[in-house]
Every structure is written in structure tokens, then in C-alpha cells.
Amino acid sequence: MKVRADxxxxxxxxxxxxxxxxxxxxxIGFYAGSLTMFKPxxxxxxxxxxxxxxxxxxxxxxxxxNAVLETETSNIRTIELNxxxxxxxxxxxxxxKSGIKRGLDIDQQRFIATFDNEGELIxxxxxxxxxxxxxxxxxxxxxxxxxxxxxxxxVLIMGGAALLYFLALVSGVIFLLPTLVKSFxxxxxxxxxxxxxxxxxxxxxxxxxxxxxxxxxxxxxxxxHDIVYGSMGQVIYGDKPMFELGVKDxxxxxxxDLLSIESLNKIASDIAPQAQVTSMYFDGLTTPRASxxxxxxxxxxxxxxxxxxxxxxxxxxxxxxxGSVATDNDPIWAExxxxxxxxxxxxxGGNSVRWVYFSLGIFGAVLFYSGNLLWIERRRVxxxxxxxxxxxxxxxxxxxxxxAAATVGICLGSxxxxxxxxxxxKWATNILxxxxxxxxxxxxxxxxxxxxxTFWRGASVGAMLLTKVIALGLLLMPLTSLIxxxxxxxxxxxxxxxxxxxxxxxxxxxxxxxxxMAKKIKHRAIYGEPDSVWAY
Amino acid sequence: xxxxxxxxxxxxxxxxxxxxxxxxSYTLALLLVGIFAWQGPGGIDxxxxxxFNMWFTVIIWLCIFSSVxxxxxxxxxxxxxxxLNVFAFSLFILVKx
Numbered sequence: 306m307k308v309r310a311d312x313x314x315x316x317x318x319x320x321x322x323x324x325x326x327x328x329x330x331x332x333i334g335f336y337a338g339s340l341t342m343f344k345p346x347x348x349x350x351x352x353x354x355x356x357x358x359x360x361x362x363x364x365x366x367x368x369x370x371n372a373v374l375e376t377e378t379s380n381i382r383t384i385e386l387n388x389x390x391x392x393x394x395x396x397x398x399x400x401x402k403s404g405i406k407r408g409l410d411i412d413q414q415r416f417i418a419t420f421d422n423e424g425e426l427i428x429x430x431x432x433x434x435x436x437x438x439x440x441x442x443x444x445x446x447x448x449x450x451x452x453x454x455x456x457x458x459x460v461l462i463m464g465g466a467a468l469l470y471f472l473a474l475v476s477g478v479i480f481l482l483p484t485l486v487k488s489f490x491x492x493x494x495x496x497x498x499x500x501x502x503x504x505x506x507x508x509x510x511x512x513x514x515x516x517x518x519x520x521x522x523x524x525x526x527x528x529x530h531d532i533v534y535g536s537m538g539q540v541i542y543g544d545k546p547m548f549e550l551g552v553k554d555x556x557x558x559x560x561x562d563l564l565s566i567e568s569l570n571k572i573a574s575d576i577a578p579q580a581q582v583t584s585m586y587f588d589g590l591t592t593p594r595a596s597x598x599x600x601x602x603x604x605x606x607x608x609x610x611x612x613x614x615x616x617x618x619x620x621x622x623x624x625x626x627x628g629s630v631a632t633d634n635d636p637i638w639a640e641x642x643x644x645x646x647x648x649x650x651x652x653x654g655g656n657s658v659r660w661v662y663f664s665l666g667i668f669g670a671v672l673f674y675s676g677n678l679l680w681i682e683r684r685r686v687x688x689x690x691x692x693x694x695x696x697x698x699x700x701x702x703x704x705x706x707x708x709a710a711a712t713v714g715i716c717l718g719s720x721x722x723x724x725x726x727x728x729x730x731k732w733a734t735n736i737l738x739x740x741x742x743x744x745x746x747x748x749x750x751x752x753x754x755x756x757x758x759t760f761w762r763g764a765s766v767g768a769m770l771l772t773k774v775i776a777l778g779l780l781l782m783p784l785t786s787l788i789x790x791x792x793x794x795x796x797x798x799x800x801x802x803x804x805x806x807x808x809x810x811x812x813x814x815x816x817x818x819x820x821x822m823a824k825k826i827k828h829r830a831i832y833g834e835p836d837s838v839w840a841y
Numbered sequence: 842x843x844x845x846x847x848x849x850x851x852x853x854x855x856x857x858x859x860x861x862x863x864x865x866s867y868t869l870a871l872l873l874v875g876i877f878a879w880q881g882p883g884g885i886d887x888x889x890x891x892x893f894n895m896w897f898t899v900i901i902w903l904c905i906f907s908s909v910x911x912x913x914x915x916x917x918x919x920x921x922x923x924x925l926n927v928f929a930f931s932l933f934i935l936v937k938x
Contacts, residue, residue, distance in 0.1 A: 311850040311851045312851060312911065314851075315851045315853060315910050315911075316910065318853065319910055322855075468903065468906075471903045471906075471907060472906065472907050475907040475908075476907070476910075521903075522896075522899060522900050522903065525899050525903065526895070526896055526899050529899070530895055533895050533898055533899060534891075534895055536867075536871060537871065537874075537875075537891070537894065537895060537898065540871050540872070540875060541871065541874065541875040541878050541879075541894070542878075542885070542891070545885055545886070547891045548891065549888060638883070638887060638888070638889040638890045638892065638893045639888075639889040639892070641893055642889070642892045642893055642896060645896055
């Protein structure tokens with residue numbers, strides 16, 4: 306296909322600059338996003354076995370709920386009730402008197418409970434781990450702190466990065482078009498390192514293009530939906546109400562007025578007959594804003610949330626507040642929108658799609674990393690062409706050096722910081738009073754140290770150290786679980802859920818990968834082109 | 842030949858084209874979706890349609906935004922998008938009544 310040369314040049318420049326500006330943030334968003342596919346598994350991995358009650362047996366839910374409401378004389382705000390065997394929740398029932406904040410709450414406390422063998426209620430006070438929320442926070446904000454209005458600054462920056470990323474995708478495709486047929490799927494190993502990197506970059510980019518377009522679109526929506534709704538209200542809707550406001554129920558209820566589990570299930574099965582209610586989440590109980598969220602699992606179907614579809618009901622009257630499944634008065638819109646969410650969350654084909662999304666996310670991170678490296682190499686080549694010198698006299702420009710250091714320090718530094726923080730969390734959970742308070746500090750200290758070190762010692766030395774640190778940290782994760790299993794003690798443990806073992810196995814696999822990477826980096830530093838940023 | 846092609850080459854004008862892309866393609870996307878909101882299936886009162894409309898405003902915006910660099914000059918981009926905006930706005934006012 307022929308495309309005019311000036312169009313190609315324009316879009317090439319656009320691709321380079323949007324990629325360079327957005328690459329760092331997107332790298333963290335992507336690798337952390339891959340991990341969020343298995344948030345419940347990370348929670349299970351980090352939760353001591355004496356802080357959970359098995360969900361392998363589901364006690365009769367109504368009796369369990371009644372027993373909890375009877376023993377707790379004061380008002381309970383939030384209750385999470387499990388209805389599915391082997392669910393990811395930490396106990397058959399859990400609750401909080403003050404309510405549960407969304408997102409990362411380091412002071413969170415909950416009660417968990419179940420019936421013992423005699424049918425007596427046993428309960429325990431626990432501090433749920435924030436490790437999965439930390440991963441989620443990195444995914445959404447790239448770790449950029451601060452707030453603007455009621456939005457996270459990091460989310461807005463991520464939205465801006467996603468916008469540039471959309472431009473980078475379109476422009477990347479445009480300037481690849483002329484050589485597409487010839488070089489697509491060509492992985493030339495014998496034409497020099499940078500050609501190999503470029504080929505890998507193009508293969509990954511093109512083969513996963515639909516995924517990347519969807520992700521960039523959804524992230525822009527997640528970040529800026531308030532602004533878009535605002536302008537839609539101004540321009541399109543005017544006086545027309547945009548959202549149906551539910552009739553506010555002014556009646557005051559007590560928890561004795563709660564509808565039975567059976568009748569709540571009945572409402573759900575009337576709306577979505579094929580769905581299975583896997584858990585119920587009561588919130589704002591005894592307040593006028595009381596709601597119960599029924600998580601509806603429809604196997605191998607498109608679900609709006611990362612783990613389930615949802616149906617919000619008034620727990621006293623049974624009125625539907627909101628649902629993400631099709632209802633009679635809304636045949637398509639909610640379900641279509643649910644599809645967009647599902648395409649971001651990968652919640653439309655069970656765990657197989659989650660694994661596909663995990664891989665796409667990791668490859669996405671590789672895309673940004675390799676993109677940055679290609680840009681740096683290109684600058685070097687350009688510079689040499691302009692001003693030919695013998696290799697020994699060529700010096701890297703400051704810009705190229707700093708860019709390389711930033712790429713290594715931020716990308717690998719973030720992974721190293723998260724790995725060590727998770728490891729630290731597992732070792733410290735049973736030693737410290739509330740390990741949750743140290744997670745964030747640990748991540749940021751390690752991250753900043755990594756960046757400073759890489760700028761100080763240069764990209765090549767920094768990359769060697771950081772890949773080794775990551776490999777070691779990942780190796781220690783399964784070893785930690787192994788120690789807890791072989792020598793049972795009060796500090797370490799092997800999680801009882803098999804999902805947590807998958808984390809350990811994956812950590813081991815990635816540890817080997819990072820070790821391999823470390824070897825390659827060292828080899829390149831010694832034997833590679835001496836004028837490269839990767840040389841010693 | 843060579844002279845005429847050099848005259849017609851795309852000028853980068855990154856800042857002005859990006860601004861035009863950010864603002865004028867957003868208003869155009871909003872107006873196009875506005876037409877769909879009032880006249881498309883279900884009309885303006887269809888329940889939950891507003892969410893769909895919001896999602897579509899964003900994707901249309903992004904698509905027009907990414908094509909704005911094809912215009913030879915920022916001025917041309919500005920004129921074309923203004924014309925399209927005016928056209929879409931008139932149609933929007935028309936269908937709203």
C-alpha cells in the first residue's frame with residue numbers, strides 16, 4: 306500500500322512523541338493491570354491462614370445472617386455474604402460497623418464469621434490486606450499521588466496518557482502501512498539488535514491492536530466521564546434529566562426489616578434467570594441510602610464488573626436501584642455499555658480470557674519499554690550520521706542518557722518496588738500490628754531509590770541491578786510459602802487457596818525470565834556496541 | 842513537479858493542530874452524538890442510553906482527533922472542522938425540535 310511520504314513523516318513524529326510522553330505511565334498501568342486480573346488471588350496470597358474462614362462450605366446464609374445480626378447489638382453498616390462454594394471471599398460472612406471505604410484503606414477492620422461444627426457462630430476481628438488495592442492503585446494512577454476535586458490526579462494523568470496512546474496507535478499503524486505486507490511478522494535476528502527490537506515492537510503492536518484500541522478508549526472514558534457527562538448535559542440534554550433518580554425512600558428501617566435472602570434471590574432470578582447470585586453486599590444499612598449489591602455470575606458471558614454483573618436493590622423494599630443486566634424497560638443500552646466495561650476488565654470468558662488479558666497486558670508493557678529503547682537508539686544513529694566519528698570518541702548525549710535512565714529506573718524500579726513490598730508484607734504481617742500502614746511507604750521508598758540509583762549509575766548498571774533484585778524478590782515469594790509449609794510457624798504460612806499457589810508458581814517463572822534478562826543486559830553492556838547507552 | 846509537491850506538503854504545526862483536534866473535534870463529536878441522542882433509536886428518553894452516548898462521544902472524538910494531522914495546515918484544519926461543526930450544529934437544532 307502506498308502512503309504519501311509527508312503523511313508518513315508526520316505520523317512517525319506523532320508516534321514518537323506521544324509514545325515517549327505517555328510511555329512511562331502506560332508501562333506501569335499495563336503491568337499492574339495484568340496483575341489486577343488476579344486481584345483475589347493476591348489477597349489470598351497475602352492473607353494469613355488464621356485470618357480466614359474456609360468458604361469451601363457455605364453455611365445456610367439466612368441463618369448465618371440472622372446469627373450475626375443478633376450478636377451485634379449495635380448497627381452494622383456493611384455486610385458481605387458469600388453464597389458460592391470456594392468463592393474468593395475470605396469468609397462466609399464479613400461485616401463492618403463503620404462501613405467499608407472503597408479502594409485503599411490502610412486502617413480498615415472487619416469481622417469475619419462462620420459456624421463451627423456445633424453450629425455455633427465463631428467470629429474474628431481481622432485487618433484485610435491492602436496488597437491487591439495497592440496493585441489496583443498503581444494500575445489506575447501509575448502511583449502518582451494527589452487529588453484534583455474528587456478525582457485522583459493520577460487517574461486524570463493516566464487518561465491524558467491514554468489519549469496520547471490512542472494517537473500513537475493510529476499513527477503507528479499509518480506509518481507502518483507501506484511496509485506492512487513485507488515486514489509484518491518478520492522477526493529479523495540477523496540484522497542487528499535494534500532491527501530485532503523494532504520487529505518485536507511491530508509484531509506485538511499489530512497483533513494486539515484491537516486490545517490496545519479498546520484499552521485506550523476505555524481509559525479515556527474512565528478518567529474523563531464526569532467532564533463528558535457535564536458537557537453532554539449542557540449541549541445535548543439541556544433540561545432533560547440524564548439519569549433517572551430513584552424515588553428516595555424516607556422511611557426509616559431497622560435491620561429486622563431486611564428482606565430474606567430467598568426473596569432477594571427471587572428478584573434477581575426474575576430479572577436474570579440464567580445468573581447465579583454469588584454474593585450479596587449490603588451497604589449503608591439503617592440509613593436512607595441503604596442498598597444491597599447482588600453479584601451475578603453468568604458463566605462465560607459478558608459481565609460488566611471485573612468479576613461479576615451487578616444488581617443494586619433496596620434491601621428493605623426490594624426496589625431495583627441499578628442493574629447492569631438487560632431489563633424490560635432497557636433492552637440494549639445498559640448491556641452494550643456493560644460490554645465496553647467487560648472489554649476493559651476481560652470479564653467475558655471466565656479465567657481463560659483473564660489469562661489472555663494478563664499476557665496482553667505484559668506484552669503491552671513490553672511494547673512501551675521497547676518503544677522507548679528504540680527511540681533512544683534512533684537518536685544515537687541519527688547523531689552519528691550527522692557527525693561521523695570513530696566509535697571510541699562518540700559520547701551519548703545527555704538527553705539519551707537521561708531517557709534511558711528514566712526508562713529503566715521508572716519501569717523496572719516500579720516492578721522491583723512492588724515485588725519487594727509484597728515480600729515484605731508477607732514476612733511482616735504476623736509481626737507488625739498493622740502491616741497495611743507500611744505498604745505504601747515501602748513501595749514509594751523503594752521506587753524512588755531505584756530511580757535515583759539508575760540516574761546515578763546509568764541505565765546499564767541500573768538495569769543489571771534492578772533485574773537481579775526483581776528476580777531475587779520473585780524467587781523468594783514461593784520460597785516464603787514453602788518455608789511456611791515445611792516448617793509451620795507463627796510468622797509464615799502457605800495459603801490454603803490454590804489460587805495463591807498460582808501466584809507463587811508465576812513468581813517463580815518470572816524470576817527465571819528476569820534472571821535471563823539480567824544476563825542479556827550484562828552481555829550487551831560488555832560486548833555490545835560501545836557507543837550505546839547500554840555499554841558500561 | 843517537485844515544486845508543486847513541496848508546496849502541498851503537510852506542515853507539522855503540532856501545537857495548533859493538536860489544540861484544534863482537542864477542542865473542535867470534541868465539539869463535533871458532541872454534536873453528532875447529540876443528533877443520535879435525539880433522533881436515534883429510543884429517542885432522548887431511553888433509559889440508560891446516556892451512558893452509551895457518553896462512550897460514543899469519546900470514541901468519535903478520538904477518531905477525529907487522530908486524523909486532524911492529515912490537514913496540510915492548521916488553518917485548513919480549523920476551517921474544515923468549523924464548517925463541519927456549524928453543519929452538525931444546525932442539524933442538531935433541527936432534530937431537537
